[in-house]
Amino acid sequence: MKVNLVILILVLLLFISLGVQAASEAEVLKDIFRKESASLGTLFADSFLEQVSLTQIEAIVNQYGSALGAVQAAEKIENGYSLQFEKGTAPAQITLNSEGKIIGLWFGNYSLAEDNLDSILAELKELPGELSVSVIKNNQEKVLSYNEQKSMAVGSTFKLQVLKRLYEEIEESDKKWSDIVELEAKNRSLPSGILQSWPFGTPLTLRSLSNLMISQSDNTATDHLIDFLGRENLEDGLKDINIPFLKTREFFMLKFSDDDQLRERYLNSNLSEKRKILSELSSRELNNIKVGDKPILIEKLEWYFSTEELAEMIYELKDAPEIKINPGLVDQKNYYLAGYKGGSEPGVLQFTHLLKKSEAADIYAISVTINNREQAVDGQKAAQLTSRLISAVVGP
Known part of the structure; x- marks a missing residue:
C-alpha cells in the first residue's frame, strides 16, 4: 500500500512538473515579443547567443511583430506551440534549460487571419526579379496565375521531370x-x-x-x-x-x-x-568549383520549366511516395497529402507543393518561381509569402 502511494505521489509530481514546464515555456515565448530590446537578451542562455546573435533575434521578433501585431497567447499543440497574435498565428518550438533560459528556439512561417490571394501576389511581385505563380485545383481549375506559362530557371525542381520519366520507364x-x-x-x-x-x-x-x-x-x-x-x-x-x-x-x-x-x-x-x-x-574531375552568392548565367545554364508545367508534373506524381518524404514549407501532420520539391541557386528560388487537407478534399498544386539575374533571391521573404499563399488556398 505504501509503495502504491509513493508511486502515485511521484506520478502526480511528474504531471505537476510537466504542467509547470509547459506554462513556463508558453510565458517565455510570449515574453520574447513583449520584452524591450535592451532586456531581450536576458531570456537566452549564453550558449544560444554564441550561435545566434541578439541582432538576428531582434530582427526576427520585429518581422513577426510588424506583420502580426501584439502577441496574445501561446497555445500548446502536438509539436510545440501555436502563437496567437492580433492579426494571425505562427508555430513555434522552444527548449529551456534548468534555469529557464532559452537554449532552443524555432518560429515557423506565419499566417494572417485576414489574408487574400491578391495581397499575397502583390507582395510577391514586389520582390526583386521575375516572378511566376501557378495554383491549380485538381489539375483543372486555375485558382491563381501569374506568368504561369513562362519558362524560368527552377534549380533542383527539374528533378520532378527525372522522376516522372523514371515512373514511365518502369511502367513501360x-x-x-x-x-x-x-x-x-x-x-x-x-x-x-x-x-x-x-x-x-x-x-x-x-x-x-x-x-x-x-x-x-x-x-x-x-x-x-x-x-x-x-x-x-x-x-x-x-x-x-x-x-x-x-x-x-x-x-x-x-x-x-x-x-x-x-x-x-x-x-x-x-x-x-x-x-x-x-x-x-564525364572523365573530368570536379575541381575548382566555387558556388558563391552571385547569380551566374541563370538565363543560359540551368533547367527551365514554367510553374504551370511544374504544377501539372507534381500532380501526375501524386501517388509517388518520393514526393511525400520532405513536405517542404508545410507541417506534414496537418495534411492528408503533402508533396514537395524545390530548388535554388544564387538568383533562383523555386517551391512546388502538392497539398490535400483530407481524403475527400480537393488537391492543390502550388508553384512559385523567382529569378533574379542581379542578386540572390530573399529566400526567407519568399518562403514566408509562399507559406501565406498555401494557407490562403488550402489552409494552415
Missing part, C-alpha cells in the same frame, strides 16, 4: 524499382545530398536513388538516374532551352568552375558540339 519496360545501380565516378556530383561521399561500386536500388533525389535533392543520385534513363529519353518533348538536358555535375563544371574557356566554348556551340563537350566532361 521490364525495369523494376528493385533493380540495382552501382555508384560510378563519372556520375559523382557535388552536394546537396549524401551519395557524393559514398564509395564507388556501392549498389543502390532505383527506389533508393529516387527517394534520395527528391527528399534530399541528392545530386549524385540524380545523375545516376539521368544516366540510367538516357539523356535523350529525358529530352523527349522538352523545349529546346532544356536540350541538352544537363546532369548536375555538368552544371557545376560549366557554370561554377574557373574554366572560362570551357564555358564560352559550350555556350557558343551548336547542339551536336554541346553533346560532345558533355561527353568529354
Whole structure:
C-alpha cells in the first residue's frame, strides 16, 4: 500500500512538473515579443547567443511583430506551440534549460487571419526579379496565375521531370524499382545530398536513388538516374532551352568552375558540339568549383520549366511516395497529402507543393518561381509569402 502511494505521489509530481514546464515555456515565448530590446537578451542562455546573435533575434521578433501585431497567447499543440497574435498565428518550438533560459528556439512561417490571394501576389511581385505563380485545383481549375506559362530557371525542381520519366520507364519496360545501380565516378556530383561521399561500386536500388533525389535533392543520385534513363529519353518533348538536358555535375563544371574557356566554348556551340563537350566532361574531375552568392548565367545554364508545367508534373506524381518524404514549407501532420520539391541557386528560388487537407478534399498544386539575374533571391521573404499563399488556398 505504501509503495502504491509513493508511486502515485511521484506520478502526480511528474504531471505537476510537466504542467509547470509547459506554462513556463508558453510565458517565455510570449515574453520574447513583449520584452524591450535592451532586456531581450536576458531570456537566452549564453550558449544560444554564441550561435545566434541578439541582432538576428531582434530582427526576427520585429518581422513577426510588424506583420502580426501584439502577441496574445501561446497555445500548446502536438509539436510545440501555436502563437496567437492580433492579426494571425505562427508555430513555434522552444527548449529551456534548468534555469529557464532559452537554449532552443524555432518560429515557423506565419499566417494572417485576414489574408487574400491578391495581397499575397502583390507582395510577391514586389520582390526583386521575375516572378511566376501557378495554383491549380485538381489539375483543372486555375485558382491563381501569374506568368504561369513562362519558362524560368527552377534549380533542383527539374528533378520532378527525372522522376516522372523514371515512373514511365518502369511502367513501360521490364525495369523494376528493385533493380540495382552501382555508384560510378563519372556520375559523382557535388552536394546537396549524401551519395557524393559514398564509395564507388556501392549498389543502390532505383527506389533508393529516387527517394534520395527528391527528399534530399541528392545530386549524385540524380545523375545516376539521368544516366540510367538516357539523356535523350529525358529530352523527349522538352523545349529546346532544356536540350541538352544537363546532369548536375555538368552544371557545376560549366557554370561554377574557373574554366572560362570551357564555358564560352559550350555556350557558343551548336547542339551536336554541346553533346560532345558533355561527353568529354564525364572523365573530368570536379575541381575548382566555387558556388558563391552571385547569380551566374541563370538565363543560359540551368533547367527551365514554367510553374504551370511544374504544377501539372507534381500532380501526375501524386501517388509517388518520393514526393511525400520532405513536405517542404508545410507541417506534414496537418495534411492528408503533402508533396514537395524545390530548388535554388544564387538568383533562383523555386517551391512546388502538392497539398490535400483530407481524403475527400480537393488537391492543390502550388508553384512559385523567382529569378533574379542581379542578386540572390530573399529566400526567407519568399518562403514566408509562399507559406501565406498555401494557407490562403488550402489552409494552415
